Amino acid sequence: MVKRALISVSDKTGIVELAGELSGLGIEIVSTGGTAKALKDAGIPVIGISEVTGFPECLDGRVKTLHPAIHGGLLAMRGNPEHMKRIEELGITPIDLVVVNLYPFEATIMKEGVSFAEAIENIDIGGPTMIRAAAKNHQDVAVVVDPADYEVVLQEIKQTGDVSAKTKLDLCYKVFETTAAYDAMIADYLKKVRGDDSFPERLTLTYKLAQGMRYGENPHQKAAFYKEIGKLPACLPDAVQLNGKELSYNNINDTNGALDLLKEFDGEIAVVGCKHANPCGVGVADTVFEAYTKAYEADPVSIFGGIVVTNTEVDEPTAKKMAEIFLEIIVAPSYTEEALAVLKKKKNLRVLQLASIGERQPEGYDMKKVSGGLLVQERDRVLLNEDDLKVVTKTQPTEKQMADMLFAMKIVKHTKSNGIAIAKDGQSLGIGPGQVNRIWATESAIERSGERVVGAALASDAFFPFDDCAKAAAKAGITCIIQPGGSIRDQDSIDACDEAGIAMVFTGMRHFKH
Incomplete structure (x- = not known):
């Protein structure tokens, strides 16, 4: 049965209404700081936390609930006679319901110009400790961290005087989901503040559910969309x-x-x-x-x-x-x-x-889930290094040809490998994506380009392993090629281009995309 509730929230949405209903049911309410003031101002009877602990809140509110009088009331197992005897000897009253949400760390770090000190001050200590303690003892204590759950809990208490075992377990799960995400967010913030670009020994990620979906890639697959936390x-x-x-x-x-x-x-x-x-x-x-x-x-x-x-x-x-x-x-x-x-x-x-569409995307990871693991890499944010560009053929590219090649390279960088892109005059022509060999991608791109292929530029996301792609390009009338280079048979492709009068440029940078 719920006889005593501890309420301490940063997000006060619906809390006065909930506390009023609980008080009306004869449930004692213990509260702290700003929450206690809000409830008292609403005329709701409240027992201050210091009345329970016999110790004043101190250190600017940093220490309030970290006390045996609170945690003994949360962790005592009601079905364990020794536990109940001990807390009675110590004068500790059991706490049956905990309503706590955490300091707004996410909202704080999202603020423009937030200081490091302000961010650190919004790392909650007592809140996570209380809800974890309550959740560990969830067979006896109901713990609510989300205002969306207030109504369910209130209705069950009204009907039976207690919260059902199923709901307590559901709430317990939500606690550890919440604290895991909260800690992951703090760790990520500190990593960025340190300027650390290394891959962590343990990678813990947190995302928020943005929307559920009718299905995934195919109708028989369940799916959901999660968004990163932050700007x-x-x-x-x-x-x-x-x-x-x-x-x-x-x-x-x-x-x-x-x-x-x-x-x-x-x-x-x-x-x-x-x-x-x-x-x-x-x-x-x-x-x-x-x-x-x-x-x-x-x-x-x-x-x-x-x-x-x-x-x-x-x-x-x-x-x-x-x-x-x-x-x-x-x-x-x-x-x-x-x-x-x-x-x-x-x-x-x-x-x-998307008003911000013209901005650069923030730095971060590109991730791919595989069975039993997670592949993590930096995003591919660079097209090429101009200092590494090298004309390897006798024919030198014109200024227009160089512009066409760079345009085509931008496209092929974002084409599934093996990828080939053909372009001319600021327009893509044929694009050959996702083939298991490069000549098929080249032939597909040439075919899709039609008659416009004559005089066009061709870009490849990786080197030519043989001279067949260069020969196919020459036969189609392509006049310039840009590719990473690096094959042991590069010279064969260079010779084929020289024979056809094609200008070819090596970038030294591959752009596989799988």
């Missing part, structure tokens, strides 16, 4: 949805890939079309309408049902052209009122506004 500029969780259905698992994965590619275009208007996490059309131009037209015309078949992202405002003419075909998602930093009116006529079209 997330230029990332999908920072976007605001203005129209359309809820995002699916595949929508989020594919859009993330499109946004990653868009980041390569800094200071120029770009549009990226993406399908199944691979780029299918990319355009750069002086206006968003021209850029979208280039992206669309690069592959009008594949972009159908795809995702389009741009780093500039969408105007009405562009919106009308976008609305001519079926698109899953459009993401832009903003839309004119007229453009939004056009797009909203398509009720299922997901229209997202």
